[in-house]
Amino acid sequence: MYPILIAAICGVLGLVVAAFMAVYVLRQDQGSARIREISEAIKEGAVAFLGREYRILAAFVVVVAVILGVVPNLGWLVSTAFVFGAVCSGLAGYIGMHIAVRANCRTAAAVQQSLNHGLRVSFRGGAVMGMCVVGIGILGLSILYVAFHSDPNFLFIIPGYGFGASSVAIFARVGGGIFTKAADTGADIVGKIEQGIPEDDPRNAAVIADFVGDNVGDVAGMGADLFESYVDSIIATMTLGAIAVFSGVLGKELVPDEATAWFLPMLVAAGGIIASIIGIFLVRVGVKAEMGALLNALRRGTFSAAILTAIFSFLAVYFLCGREGYGINIFWAILVGLVAGVLIGESTNFFTSYAYKPTLNIAESSQTGGATLITTGFANGLMSTIPPVILVVVAIVVAHHFADIYGIAIAGIGMLSTLGIQDATDAYGPVADNAGGIVEMSDLPPEVRERTDALDSLGNTTAATGKGFAIGAAGLTALALLLSYTQAAGITLADISLLDPLVIAGILLGVMLPAVFCAMTLNAVGKTSFSIINEVRRQFREIKGLIEGEEGVKPDYSKSVAICTTAAIKQMIAPGLITIISPVIVGVVLGPLALAGFLVGAIACGFILAVTFANAGGSWDNAKKWIETGAFGGKGSDAHKAAVIGDTVGDPMKDTSGPSLNIMIKLMSIIALVIAPVLVDFSGLL
């Protein structure tokens, strides 16, 4: 029992650090009246959105909880775990976003003192989210263990927790993603393209909605995504370990006893929390910070955390499994996951940063217009799938070599163990972005805006790395869940032939679903942004003196936010439901073997599309930024106009559809795991 105590203590420690960071942020100066006014508007919008989203989610959770409760072979304990997972995920998102919307004005104020101070405030604002995710995640699992582990069906109860977290995640990610990109493209199309006014111009009615979107999409949505990956990877490994011990199908030598099955994943994750905390405190720069120094500071944090995690994992394995034989084998599996995660993140950076050739080529292709720029960027996204796929394949093969399919699962934990600091660097980005916008709207001196631009630009780099990391983690986690599902459903390796036509049918349907999901989310952004565009146009048309910038004339920001909220909430439902219902239908109609094929197809295609969308979008964004530095005619040139088209096409791809795919593949896999007890000895209606 005492390893669970260690894990719980580490979780509490994570929350203590989160509280420390939150208090630090809240104590900072909130800036001028103008800054506070803008920040207040953002806060209001974000809180209103989250409130409405959570109300819809609450209804959904109640319905699913009742269904889980009454279905034979599942029952009320699974249902309870599901509700608990949903609440934990919602809580992490709620706290993280509430601090983020308070950190933006404080960053805007801090950056007036120095770049270094601005970095500290914004990074600590983001770190609250990172620490909440890991702290609440592991604490929730510990509570679940203590409460239910004596139940004979604990193995089938614990996936309910992941299902709850995943359900919140899909709606938070899709809803937040639709909101943020609809507001962003709406603001850009009317503002930059039609009216020719700069980004973040206060005359644009959608500008506050755009800032709100950064928080609800990139902070709350990303947090829910990573929370889900984190707990799901632990659950998948626990389940596989427990099955190995109980049923013996995996070979008992793999996981020696029940305690190891439950505790090892928790301890490795707990070690990652401590490593992340240390890493977070290592992020600091001298007073005269330059861009390079900032990036180095963040890198020092993440790399140190990765190395420390490796050490802590070794210790965990050593104490629980010994140093010989499978002990060290399991460590190698963890290590390969950890290294693959870091490298996938770096490869994303190569394909999306304008420091490298791919993005420079895209910028160059803007000279022959928007069409060639789109094609070059899309091709770059497709090409960028090579390193992540090869790295995941290597991780799978190596981890399996050392510790069979259990190795694949625990490699996922290895990859995700540094999540505390990864999410901190991710959530820092939108805080800095918001601060930049607030500075722009507050008529502060240009050198202040230059500083926030530096912070923002750094945020884009870390966001690219973070996105790659999130996708890699999602792929490995979903695979681990798939393996757990097959074991839980009693499908042995010999049962499920690749050549079974039902399996092939499942794979084809599985490969199709991410494509359809992307189509739905892209259309959702299109429809939502269409309503914003009409609203912003209406305000420019009807509010006298607005476009001329007359003193005292302001657009109605809250109207745009309200329209965006209503549309985004409405549009998130269909993609969310199709994700939840599809695996159930495939499992029931075509049977559990076809469902396994379906998951493999969906994971593989979802992974490829997620990488393509994220990197195509990222490289268009940065190609535009490169042109804005003066290349190919700079701002206002034809090349820049072409680049704006690319950026606008990429926005929903990289911030709505792409990241939502991560959740989609995990959610479908964990649903399969949850319904596995129902599918045992069932061969489908067909």
Place this chain on the structure above:
Amino acid sequence: MYPILIAAICGVLGLVVAAFMAVYVLRQDQGSARIREISEAIKEGAVAFLGREYRILAAFVVVVAVILGVVPNLGWLVSTAFVFGAVCSGLAGYIGMHIAVRANCRTAAAVQQSLNHGLRVSFRGGAVMGMCVVGIGILGLSILYVAFHSDPNFLFIIPGYGFGASSVAIFARVGGGIFTKAADTGADIVGKIEQGIPEDDPRNAAVIADFVGDNVGDVAGMGADLFESYVDSIIATMTLGAIAVFSGVLGKELVPDEATAWFLPMLVAAGGIIASIIGIFLVRVGVKAEMGALLNALRRGTFSAAILTAIFSFLAVYFLCGREGYGINIFWAILVGLVAGVLIGESTNFFTSYAYKPTLNIAESSQTGGATLITTGFANGLMSTIPPVILVVVAIVVAHHFADIYGIAIAGIGMLSTLGIQDATDAYGPVADNAGGIVEMSDLPPEVRERTDALDSLGNTTAATGKGFAIGAAGLTALALLLSYTQAAGITLADISLLDPLVIAGILLGVMLPAVFCAMTLNAVGKTSFSIINEVRRQFREIKGLIEGEEGVKPDYSKSVAICTTAAIKQMIAPGLITIISPVIVGVVLGPLALAGFLVGAIACGFILAVTFANAGGSWDNAKKWIETGAFGGKGSDAHKAAVIGDTVGDPMKDTSGPSLNIMIKLMSIIALVIAPVLVDFSGLL
């Protein structure tokens, strides 16, 4: 033996019809001196391109033939079959394209008499390609059977024929596709976007290259694609049938004897040839033809051919296998393939024609600019994967229900049996397109151009249906080849678990490859069109009086054609080689099980991407055409400019990358089948 005689006679009959059509076309009036001059330039360019392409291909074929000859377990008979297949495919493309480039001026002349006469000349010009493909295809297989069927290894020799055909196809499709779209986008970008001159304007130096491209890409390339599908599906079914008889692993009750194994696929295909010939002769309209009547005429031809094929297939099955038990079962499998093929074609029409909502929505989204139009069209392409995937899944499940995996293979033949007329309606399109261009360049009265526009527009509809058909056929054929491969490599259903990490690794790599292939081909078009754009710009800059349209001043068309040829030939090599080498590497390094996973992944993802690319591209094209009819401001409006961007993005997707994927998945699968004897009892270097 006599069924082979029947098949051979049907093949000869196909060639006789081709000759009849060719003579008919060649006897027509060639039109005015101006028309002949333009047509001559197109012919020269197309012949020069094909000549250079075939020289490269010849070198490639020799190298591969030597390798096949010396590899143990393969040998010189496989090598001979390979060379023979390559020559047959090349010959079909050569003859078909030579007639197509002679039919364009004759269509331009004929259309001056009447629309009906224009349709007849252009359709018969295209029918030469269709009949050559099926005639040469089945005759080649018959010759191969007569020459080698007594060899004990005939089972392993015959896939060599398909490999040869597929190798020619990949280079013809990729090279032709790069040429046609580079010329097209190059001409559009400088002509329409930069200089604001109309399409097919004689001042544009790339305009002849554009016409040449239609022939080398859409006639020769498409022909090679369908030739490959046709022979590959027959070979896959033959191999599976023979394995069922010889090794008994499939259950001897499926295919009763060796004769049935070899003859049934040939006879079903032969019945399709007769059905196609009858269908082709049914394509005729009255003298006063309207657009609707034209479409009905083509539809009457294809639907009649489909119904006749069903009847002939039933007869073939009845005579070879009897009416009871497996006989009628095999017929049902054929029928489900045939019906699925027709429906997939129709669904493509729904997603790409401006008669339906999806394309109208895309046109509407042009009002908010190029970016939203791109997103809406791309989402439409992704969404359009639903009907083809579901239809293929239903075909697989139903065909398997009736006749096990043999049913899946023969369903592929069912789908492809009407290929003669399908390819005729496909090849008709570029002939009509060329004729329209020639009319535009020849200062003929506007009503003549209106008639060629009607023919062209009809060609676009049939091209969309034909593309859907080609993709569906490719998917089913590749699956059949995959099944044959596993049987030939001695992999039983129980051997290959979906959960084997090497299989999962194979699937991931397989899903990645089509994405990378698309990236390479998109980039290839980009690079090639970049050189065209520079050349056209140079000519406008350096040739005095060109842009002003001064009497007697003409651009140097042949220079553009030469540049395009050199660049396209150079760019086709890398995507072609990666397709050929990848399955060999996966098979050797990761082993035959991983190779099977690799193929499943590649087929599934290639299928989805092919549909997405074809339909996104088709719908952008038609959204532009819809705006050109006057919607949303018509030609020259901002909406039209946005639609031109969409069309330009879609061009390489729908005419280069998308269709090449069809060949890619079949080629990789047949390579696996060819090297299967080498991989037996081998478990990979890893």
